[in-house]
Amino acid sequence: MMHHAKFSAFGSFAPKKILNNFDLEKIVDTTDEWIRTRTGMFERHICSPEEAASDLATQAAINAIEASSVKYKDIDMIICATISGDHPFPSTACIVQHRLGMKGFPAMDVSAGCTGFVYAVETARQFVENGTRQNVLVIGVDILTKITNWQDRNTCVLFGDGAGATILSRASSSDISRIIDVEIVADGSQGELLIQQAGGSRNPASHETVDKNLHTVYMEGNKIYKNAIKSMYSSSDELLRRNHLSTQDVDWIIPHQANLRIIEGLADKMKVPMSKVIVNIEKYGNTSSATIPIATDEAIRNKKIRRGDIILLTSFGAGLTWGSILARY
Template identity: 60%
Template sequence: MSDIRVKIDGVAMAAPDKVLTNKDLEKIVDTSDEWIRTRTGMVERRISDEHTAASDIVLKACEKLFKKSSLRTRDIDLIIVATVTPDHAFPSTACILQTKLGIPHCPAFDISAGCTGFIYAITIAKQFIENGAATNALVVGVELLTKITNWTDRNTCVLFGDGAGAALITQAHKGEISEIIDTYISSDGRYGDLLIMRGGGSRNPTSKETVEKNMHTLYMEGNKIFKIAVKSMGDAAVKILERNGFTGEDLDWLIPHQANLRIIDATAKRIRLLPQKVIINIEKYGNTSSASIPLAFAEAIDDGRIRRGDLIVLDAFGAGLTWGSVLLRY
């Protein structure tokens, strides 16, 4: 086991300026503000324009991040981008971001783990640093889900928004309290078809037919996903706490993936955590997939809720199906 300890140095976020409210959605599909609020907890979400790509919005988050940190871009020796909405199929968005930040000659790659992507990325970065293969990692969660949303499907188009979050994962110095204590990730591909974008890959290459069949937009079986998400996120939170000798009562904060307010509430109840200890911003941004945890994390740091030394669990569930959790002291 490595003697190297790893910490989160800082987190920053960015989101598009354009806001799409529930009232706006009432004009697009057969829905209502009341229906959306009661079933999801969402009030509005951010929408990127047609010229904005994933690397554009995450660049803004990274610029904020480096302004807050003593680290400079030249110190970065690993870049991991978690996304299901990359700029292109290839090259990776991580390589594009690397160029925009002027960071030469370091590993840069994307991962696809749906809404659990940020937790997967933290896990990978932690292992790189513990193994001595990296010292300072830039870990990103970014999604422009509104670009793959079916705006005629009232059950899914109300859910998703765009945003980005970035974190610096570094070695913790001797005597520092900050530390990523443990991570846990898992998946079960048997349920992959419940949350999928079928078009555009080698299984269904882009064609006139795939476009006409709306195969390039997100498909989700919401009721089935809801049940699995509630169990999986609850299990992940319990597992990371129990194997490190903690309970929900020890936590300062839970930062869950912002998928649905009912899922968030169920997860908090599972670990017996008071509602006021749960970081929630779903009402402002909707479901931003891999960006949702760093978005919420960054906002809570910026407004003073999260402080150095706080004990925190990050918890997520997503396409794959994937799930995972991180236990850390910020």
């Protein structure tokens, strides 16, 4: 028997410390006007030296569970999307499982860059729909400020830290909420456009890799910009066509919060007004796999997104990866 999966609830968490554009003016050669004009960002949340991905992920998970009708004992799987986990191993999902006082079920990480949350939701959906899991905790968390090159004014202004979570549950026959469809894609031939070059088995940590800043984010911004709009449009358009829907049927679009220009470019290409697009980039910057669940959680708590609304979540990231989720919340 095939089951349907649904979003039970969302939760999010960001560190207390805030770094705004005027603070950045003191660190690198930039201005508030330059950052706002090119990115739409004003401030971003920054982890303290003691904070790690699992700290943020655990709190986001607690907030999601508390916002739902799902009990802690009913969670039967954890999938964590991250590229900046506490350690290469064990997985951040396993650490969160322990922090939540849980055990005895699978927990794993998914690595798909900024598209990680979309990939993790699609992975969780398979387990719920095939009947093997009932309530999967899905988390998107990244601490990009710890792998940021603070000498590169083009990239250091972009990133913030944060975590967002959802519970993907089995929908009952009377539920209006359900995941309608998901599309995830990758093109590994363009992986060099967005990469952390050192720290893995290709370039293990050494004095040389540290001196050359190879443990930080490297990005070819212009090529990423063009790819981002085209790819998010492609996966979103595919979902709508496959399900015989148009953008007019969609109540809210929640895109990855990478850059306001990209978001506006996507809205323009999709021919939807910005009034239907959820944007919170000014307050958080780009938190990678956390942007979509944070933005969705805020929109639900602000009573923008309501039960029964058709929502379209779409993202793009390292890999290169991209994907979209079509759901009735």
